[in-house]
Amino acid sequence: MDKPWTVSHGPIVATEFDVQKAEAIRVLLIRPIGILPNKPGDPIRPFALGLFNDIRALAKPDVKATALRRAVGSFVHSKRYYFASAQPGSMRHDIDGKPVEPLSTEDRLVAQQRFLSLKRGNDENSASSIEPAASPAPPSKTEQIRAALLRRDRQT
Template identity: 55%
Template sequence: MDRAAMGQKPAATRSLRKNATDVLAREREVAKTKAINALLIRPIAILPTEVGDPIRPFALGLWNEIRPLLKPDISVTALRKVMATYVHSRSYQIAVARPGSLRHDINGAPVGPVSDADRLDAQEKYEGLKERDGSRSRKSPPPPPSPTSKAAVIRAGLLKLKDTER
């Protein structure tokens, strides 16, 4: 039985600390990777191609290997934008932030662990995305204003009256 039928969240949206398994691509990630590959002269193996494929953190400097694969009629800016939508996505950030996650080369082979600093940075980005999207519980409303003294209320009323008379 699949996760949705069992009422469980997909792996990509579970807590970063509770589940150290692979983050699996959903339709939105596959669409982003198809957009990336459409700009290149050949697809790159590190990207998930189907729903359920793992999302793998990129090796540092991978841009230098991807950039030469750009189709001649496509701008570098277009590639940068579509790559940014993928690497700044929630699922990619979860994949980087997971304990024990590894970076991968252009062919999808692991090349080394994600550094602790990069893992922490990804966790912070993920938390920021949760807050921005409203998936984190809302902050409590601001406390009510403190009660003001009777003298302060009268003074404020008199000052307001003086300002309107001028």
């Protein structure tokens, strides 16, 4: 796939799960930031490039950068965030949630590919939970030899 989408699905809105991820970021900061959704139905806004540095500056004194990075990463590497970023005309936003620049075609294409990859992964997981469990793979040659040696040791 080398062409970005041309049909927009409109603003991509947050689910309860997206709000929980946003809250995980919010509790690590000394003040709220406007880019994060506050309730289900709020729009998911793509972050401006370098925004993590602005967010890190607002971290509570006892918060390690790694914890903040993981919380932000959980939000920005989600399926709905990628979906919002992949939309035609999607804009990057500053820490207050104001649009600052459009996403580049390359960034939209990457977001589109990651969204589709995550979507396929979820589809495969849901399909495999419906299908009956596959029979276990036959033991490898190494496992067969080990089992034979163990049986021989028990017999002596």
